[in-house]
Amino acid sequence: MSDIPRITIDQCGSHAGETVEIAGWLYNLRKSGKIIFPLIRDGRGIIQCVGLKNSLPEDLFNALKDLTQESSVIVRGKIRAEQRAPGGYELDLESAEIVQRVPESHPYPITPKDHGIEFLMDHRHLWLRSRRQHAILRVRHEIIKAIRDYFDSNGFTLVDTPIFTPAACEGTTTLFEVNYFDEEKVYLTQSGQLYNEATALAFGKTYCFGPTFRAEKSKTRRHLTEFWMVEPEMAYATLEDVKNVAEGLICFVVQRVLENRKNDLTDLERDTGKLESIKPPFPRISYDQAVEILHRKGSQIEWGGDFGGTDETLLSEEFDRPVMVDRYPSQVKAFYFQPDPDRPEVALGVDVLASEGYGEIVGGGQRIHDLALLEKRLEEHNLPREAFDWYLDLRRFGSVPHAGFGMGVERCVAWLCGIEHIRETIAFPRMLYRTRP
Amino acid sequence: MSDIPRITIDQCGSHAGETVEIAGWLYNLRKSGKIIFPLIRDGRGIIQCVGLKNSLPEDLFNALKDLTQESSVIVRGKIRAEQRAPGGYELDLESAEIVQRVPESHPYPITPKDHGIEFLMDHRHLWLRSRRQHAILRVRHEIIKAIRDYFDSNGFTLVDTPIFTPAACEGTTTLFEVNYFDEEKVYLTQSGQLYNEATALAFGKTYCFGPTFRAEKSKTRRHLTEFWMVEPEMAYATLEDVKNVAEGLICFVVQRVLENRKNDLTDLERDTGKLESIKPPFPRISYDQAVEILHRKGSQIEWGGDFGGTDETLLSEEFDRPVMVDRYPSQVKAFYFQPDPDRPEVALGVDVLASEGYGEIVGGGQRIHDLALLEKRLEEHNLPREAFDWYLDLRRFGSVPHAGFGMGVERCVAWLCGIEHIRETIAFPRMLYRTRP
Numbered sequence: 001m002s003d004i005p006r007i008t009i010d011q012c013g014s015h016a017g018e019t020v021e022i023a024g025w026l027y028n029l030r031k032s033g034k035i036i037f038p039l040i041r042d043g044r045g046i047i048q049c050v051g052l053k054n055s056l057p058e059d060l061f062n063a064l065k066d067l068t069q070e071s072s073v074i075v076r077g078k079i080r081a082e083q084r085a086p087g088g089y090e091l092d093l094e095s096a097e098i099v100q101r102v103p104e105s106h107p108y109p110i111t112p113k114d115h116g117i118e119f120l121m122d123h124r125h126l127w128l129r130s131r132r133q134h135a136i137l138r139v140r141h142e143i144i145k146a147i148r149d150y151f152d153s154n155g156f157t158l159v160d161t162p163i164f165t166p167a168a169c170e171g172t173t174t175l176f177e178v179n180y181f182d183e184e185k186v187y188l189t190q191s192g193q194l195y196n197e198a199t200a201l202a203f204g205k206t207y208c209f210g211p212t213f214r215a216e217k218s219k220t221r222r223h224l225t226e227f228w229m230v231e232p233e234m235a236y237a238t239l240e241d242v243k244n245v246a247e248g249l250i251c252f253v254v255q256r257v258l259e260n261r262k263n264d265l266t267d268l269e270r271d272t273g274k275l276e277s278i279k280p281p282f283p284r285i286s287y288d289q290a291v292e293i294l295h296r297k298g299s300q301i302e303w304g305g306d307f308g309g310t311d312e313t314l315l316s317e318e319f320d321r322p323v324m325v326d327r328y329p330s331q332v333k334a335f336y337f338q339p340d341p342d343r344p345e346v347a348l349g350v351d352v353l354a355s356e357g358y359g360e361i362v363g364g365g366q367r368i369h370d371l372a373l374l375e376k377r378l379e380e381h382n383l384p385r386e387a388f389d390w391y392l393d394l395r396r397f398g399s400v401p402h403a404g405f406g407m408g409v410e411r412c413v414a415w416l417c418g419i420e421h422i423r424e425t426i427a428f429p430r431m432l433y434r435t436r437p
Numbered sequence: 438m439s440d441i442p443r444i445t446i447d448q449c450g451s452h453a454g455e456t457v458e459i460a461g462w463l464y465n466l467r468k469s470g471k472i473i474f475p476l477i478r479d480g481r482g483i484i485q486c487v488g489l490k491n492s493l494p495e496d497l498f499n500a501l502k503d504l505t506q507e508s509s510v511i512v513r514g515k516i517r518a519e520q521r522a523p524g525g526y527e528l529d530l531e532s533a534e535i536v537q538r539v540p541e542s543h544p545y546p547i548t549p550k551d552h553g554i555e556f557l558m559d560h561r562h563l564w565l566r567s568r569r570q571h572a573i574l575r576v577r578h579e580i581i582k583a584i585r586d587y588f589d590s591n592g593f594t595l596v597d598t599p600i601f602t603p604a605a606c607e608g609t610t611t612l613f614e615v616n617y618f619d620e621e622k623v624y625l626t627q628s629g630q631l632y633n634e635a636t637a638l639a640f641g642k643t644y645c646f647g648p649t650f651r652a653e654k655s656k657t658r659r660h661l662t663e664f665w666m667v668e669p670e671m672a673y674a675t676l677e678d679v680k681n682v683a684e685g686l687i688c689f690v691v692q693r694v695l696e697n698r699k700n701d702l703t704d705l706e707r708d709t710g711k712l713e714s715i716k717p718p719f720p721r722i723s724y725d726q727a728v729e730i731l732h733r734k735g736s737q738i739e740w741g742g743d744f745g746g747t748d749e750t751l752l753s754e755e756f757d758r759p760v761m762v763d764r765y766p767s768q769v770k771a772f773y774f775q776p777d778p779d780r781p782e783v784a785l786g787v788d789v790l791a792s793e794g795y796g797e798i799v800g801g802g803q804r805i806h807d808l809a810l811l812e813k814r815l816e817e818h819n820l821p822r823e824a825f826d827w828y829l830d831l832r833r834f835g836s837v838p839h840a841g842f843g844m845g846v847e848r849c850v851a852w853l854c855g856i857e858h859i860r861e862t863i864a865f866p867r868m869l870y871r872t873r874p
Contacts, residue, residue, distance in 0.1 A: 008592060008641065023673040025638075025835045043641025043672065044592065072835040074673075100806075100836045108834050125635035125827050126834060128596075134639065141595040148585065155445060155481065158578040159565075162865040163600075163648050163663055166873050178615050178625070180662075181652065186872050188615070195865060198562035198874075201462075202571065204445065204480025211600050211647060215618065225617075226600055235480065236460040236511075369537075390562050390874035397545050397563060398462045398509040399537045428599040428632060435623050436603050437635075437827035 004076055009045030012089040015079050019094065022047065023074045025129070026067050028112075036065050040075055040091075041129070048085055049075055051093035063098060070108040070129070072099035124428060125437050135264035136424055139257055140413045144209075146256035147230050147407070150249050151207045156232055159199040161192030161208040166387060174214045176225075188213035191406060193336075194391050196233035197367060200402055201394055207232040219432050221421040222309065222359060224410060226430040233404030239338075239348040239366045242403045243324055246352055246362045247282050249407070250322060254278045257416050270418040274356060277320045284324045287346065290315055306332040313357035322361070326350040335381040336374070338366040338401075350405075358415035364405020371395035441513055446482030449526040452516050456531065459484065460511045462566070463504050465549075473502050477512055477528075478566070485522055486512055488530035500535060507545040507566070509536035561865060562874050572701035573861055576694055577850045581646075583693035584667050584844070587686050588644045593669055596636040598629030598645040603824060611651045613662075625650035628843060630773075631828050633670035634804060637839055638831055644669040656869050658858040659746065659796060661847060663867040670841030676775075676785040676803045679840045680761055683789055683799045684719050686844070687759060691715045694853050707855040711793060714757050721761045724783065727752055743769040750794035759798070763787040772818040773811070775803040775838075787842075795852035801842020808832035 006021045024042030031037065034053040039046055053061050067073065077094040102108055110126055120127045127133055151158070164178065164186045176188040192208035199206040209230040216223055232249075234241055254275055257265070265272050285293075294301050297314050301307070306328070307315070316323060327346040330339055337347035349365030368374045374395055378385055413425035423429040428437065443458045461479030468474065471490040476483055490498050504510065514531040539545055546556075547563055557564045564570055588595070601615065601623040612624040629645035636643040646667040653660055669686075671678055691712055694702070702709050722730075731738050734751045738744070743765070744752070753760060764783040767776055774784035786802030805811045811832055815822055850862035860866040865874065 023837070024641075043594070043637075043639060070835040072837045102834050106833060123827075123830075125632075125830060128636060128639040137596055137640075138594060144595060145585070145589055148582070152582055157480070157575060158581060159574055159864045160648075160665065162867055163650075164867045164872055176615050176617070178613050180613070180872060181654070181869065184872065195562075199565060199864060200480075202480060202565040203574075204461075211597075213600075217618065228597065390560075393560075393563060396543060397539050398507040400460070400509045427596045427636060430599055430601045432618065435601055435617060435621065 009040075009042050009047045009087065012045075012047065012079050012087065012091075016081050016089065017079065019076065019078050020091075021074060021076045022091065023099075024072070026069055026071045026073055028069070029067060031065055036061070038064060038067065038073075038075070038093075040073065043134075045087055046131070047087055047089060047091055049077065049091045049093045051096075056093060056095075060096060063101075064093075064096060067098065068102040068104060068107060069111070070126075071101045073097065074099060121423065121429075121434060122437070128427060131267055133424065135261075135267040136413065136417050136419065137427060138264050139261050139268075139417050140409070140425060142257050142261050143253055143412055143416065144228075144409060146253040147249065147409075148209065149256075150252045151230075151232060154205075154245075154248075156205040156207045157199075157203040159196075159203060159206045159208060160210055161189065161195035161199075161231075163189050163210070165189045174216050176213050176215045190214055191229070192231050193233065193404065193406065196231055196404055197391070197394055197402060200233040200235045200404070201398060201400070204236075205232065205234045217432060220309070221423075222411065224422055224426065224429055224431055227426070228409040229406050230409065231404060231406040233402065235402045236400050237366075237403040238401055239326065239350060239403060242364045242366070242405050243284065243326070243350055246324070246350075246364070246405055246407070247280050250282075250352070250362070251278060251280055253412065254416065265417075268417050268419070270416075274320075275416065278322065278355065282322050282324050282352070283319050284326065286326055287328045290325045293318060304329050304331060307351075309359060312353050312359045316353045316355055316357050316359070319355060322352050322354050324350050324352050326365075333365075335377040335383065336367050338368050339373075348403075354411070354415040356415070356418075358411065361411045361415065362405050362407045364403065366401065366403040369395060369399045369401050371399065446477075446479050446484045446524065449482075449484065449516050449524065449528075453518050453526065454516065456513065456515050457528075458511060458513045459528065460536075461509070463506055463508045463510055465506070466501075466504060468502055473498070475501060475504065475510075475512070475530075477510065482524055483568070484524055484526060484528055486514065486528045486530045488533075493530060493532070497533060500538075501530075501533060504535065505539040505541060505544060506548070507563075508538045510534065511536060558860065558866075558871060559874070565864060568704055570861065572698075572704040573850065573854050573856065574864060575701050576698050576705075576854050577846070577862060579694050579698050580690055580849055580853065581665075581846060583690040584686065584846075585646065586693075587689045588667075588669060591642075591682075591685075593642045593644045594636075594640040596633075596640060596643045596645060597647055598626065598632035598636075598668075600626050600647070602626045611653050613650050613652045627651055628666070629668050630670065630841065630843065633668055633841055634828070634831055634839060637670040637672045637841070638835060638837070641673075642669065642671045654869060657746070658860075659848070661859055661863065661866055661868055664863070665846040666843050667846065668841060668843040670839065672839045673837050674803075674840040675838055676763065676787060676840060679801045679803070679842050680721065680763070680787055683761070683787075683801070683842055683844070684717050687719075687789070687799070688715060688717055690849065691853065702854075705854050705856070707853075711757075712853065715759065715792065719759050719761050719789070720756050721763065723763055724765045727762045730755060741766045741768060744788075746796060749790050749796045753790045753792055753794050753796070756792060759789050759791050761787050761789050763802075770802075772814040772820065773804050775805050776810075785840075791848070791852040793852070793855075795848065798848045798852065799842050799844045801840065803838060803840040806832060806836045806838050808836065 024040040027041040028039040036051040074097045082090040330347045333347040352362035410425040461477045464478040465476040473488040511534045514528045519527040767784045770784040789799035847862040
């Protein structure tokens with residue numbers, strides 16, 4: 001197109017004083033007589049351009065002056081450091097090329113005015129261009145990258161587990177069913193854990209990281225039907241290892257986001273002070289202690305019940321960082337939890353509740369490694385022994401104490417971004433009444 | 438357990454001369470009177486231990502002497518450099534603890550003798566412990582990490598696309614259908630591309646990377662019903678950009694595997710010389726030229742048809758590195774391909790065929806960015822206009838030339854590992870007649 005180097009807006013810092021080309025879209029436009037200020041976004045940043053009537057061809061100046069929101073445009077000009085500009089730089093327009101002009105007769109539907117949430121969700125494919133959605137998804141990318149880097153550099157092997165699964169991990173009522181060549185039924189995975197136990201005995205420490213599915217008929221701000229989860233699993237490991245790895249992982253992720261996504265957190269008006277205090281050690285309390293705290297705060301919960309969203313919020317208010325709650329009653333936990341040898345009525349499991357009332361982000365614990373005990377539990381839970389025969393093999397051949405956990409990506413994104421509703425934490429959320437676009 | 442540091446076998450190099458503890462499983466055992474050589478695997482490597490009758494308690498020596506394959510055991514002893522050992526080190530046994538002994542009455546089912554493939558697939562949860570499967574999945578991990586690192590460090594934002602999709606991207610015959618709360622039907626994604634086009638216009642350059650699904654009734658060595666695919670998409674980009682990025686990506690991935698997984702490639706008896714020649718530039722030929730080559734080699738293909746597996750193998754034999762074939766007849770390509778302006782009967786698409794006959798690993802090209810042309814194509818392909826309305830929006834609001842591609846992970850793994858059948862390239866393969874374990 002020209003000899004002028006094409007750069008992205010995040011690269012302006014190393015091109016100050018140079019003439020460059022930026023390909024993007026019109027985000028906004030101010031004008032004042034003989035001067036126009038087109039705000040250009042290119043997916044990596046937003047920069048204000050300055051166009052003077054005197055220094056641009058008349059046709060171009062007039063075309064730019066009336067340019068419509070989200071029209072695609074390539075701008076050329078000199079990068080100038082400008083302290084007052086949000087990104088620190090402005091571009092003095094020398095020329096431009098309008099690639100596609102959005103017509104006034106059919107304007108870009110998302111305007112600076114308020115839109116209802118259903119309208120925005122119907123236009124999710126366009127809404128993603130907004131500054132706030134953009135910031136959230138860039139934080140999401142950073143979180144996912146940090147999670148993978150953490151496990152990759154700590155001796156874990158990535159072994160992805162299957163999406164099509166023949167059996168349910170935690171009951172069948174919340175499973176999505178798939179017609180598999182009209183011959184048999186398979187389900188969409190709710191967790192890779194059972195498979196992780198096999199791969200941990202093969203690789204020592206493993207993790208899987210992919211989409212998981214729950215057909216929950218709950219319409220809350222914390223539930224998606226399709227969400228991403230990372231699940232590490234470790235052979236020769238106990239509940240204590242789960243706590244330490246989860247703590248290390250969470251601190252690593254928070255630090256990375258603070259280091260690399262400061263601008264996005266600013267765009268989201270996130271109070272980063274609250275994130276900066278997320279350092280080890282996290283408070284560790286037992287389920288019993290948690291129930292005491294809840295009673296003191298007026299909750300009616302009885303020993304033996306699982307915590308609801310309100311309980312989780314009350315608990316997390318007590319601490320300035322995530323809190324680890326362990327040794328839940330076995331009756332509220334899945335069949336595979338190792339019982340506490342000193343108190344068989346509680347499970348060697350732990351939940352991590354995010355700070356600021358964001359609820360559970362991690363759940364895990366130690367698995368039963370004794371064949372006879374696991375067989376007994378399958379019976380007690382009325383689970384079909386045949387379907388779990390391969391899983392029992394893991395206790396027949398080289399069984400060892402092992403442990404792991406799952407961490408939901410979307411809840412982490414909501415927490416670190418400080419946003420209310422989980423629907424904004426993924427590009428195309430899937431919920432009870434939402435499968436489009 | 439003790440003050441002796443626990444290490445993994447891949448860390449032996451920095452502990453030579455020290456007494457350490459390794460927690461693993463018995464991989465094999467040789468014995469010769471007063472000396473035993475247990476081969477221990479721990480998921481990170483395999484090390485030979487040396488146990489002398491004179492220096493071990495009699496009970497322990499006897500227990501180890503009769504230890505069964507895949508019994509779990511913690512060994513302690515001094516690491517000694519040993520040139521003749523495969524990993525370069527041996528461990529002189531000082532003590533050991535048998536965690537679980539596999540009983541002779543119910544021995545580990547996978548023995549050094551040959552097993553049929555169905556038997557091995559039924560025992561996939563255990564087969565993963567074998568040296569060859571282990572090596573393949575470690576190469577797979579390296580490939581996935583390299584792919585992500587490449588995009589993360591080249592200005593691409595990860596934006597995962599949905600698994601539940603309301604419409605088909607490339608025809609409905611190979612879609613898996615899911616019951617979504619008995620109310621509506623959704624399908625499992627075959628490609629994130631349509632969504633990528635939306636996110637590329639929001640972020641400039643994006644990629645998605647997740648499982649994709651095809652309900653193909655083909656039972657070949659190249660097909661899985663569930664497989665992982667990475668799909669980058671770029672705004673302001675053309676067919677040429679696709680070729681350059683695909684070439685850069687493939688070379689980066691091959692280099693990383695050669696650098697970091699040499700031992701695994703050795704275990705797989707891979708001819709690494711063939712991988713070392715995979716350097717840019719890749720040969721670039723047109724579909725027309727490819728047809729000529731095929732005719733010369735005796736193929737009966739007629740201009741206008743798509744290549745079959747045999748054609749791909751014949752073509753790739755011509756080159757010592759992957760070959761890029763562009764400008765296929767539009768009639769064999771999907772509705773969204775941009776036609777060549779000089780020859781509208783061919784599409785601005787490209788396939789990359791791996792070397793050594795491994796077939797197509799990349800497919801992509803430039804997308805139609807003109808609204809009227811895209812509307813026409815939807816009609817010609819009898820696609821429901823309503824379902825694609827959001828997709829048409831991308832041509833209404835800031836449309837730009839854009840392009841991208843998809844690369845299948847499992848085919849890359851098969852190629853780089855030099856293995857015949859795709860079923861070994863993923864931990865728990867899903868095929869026409871295989872959904873277990």
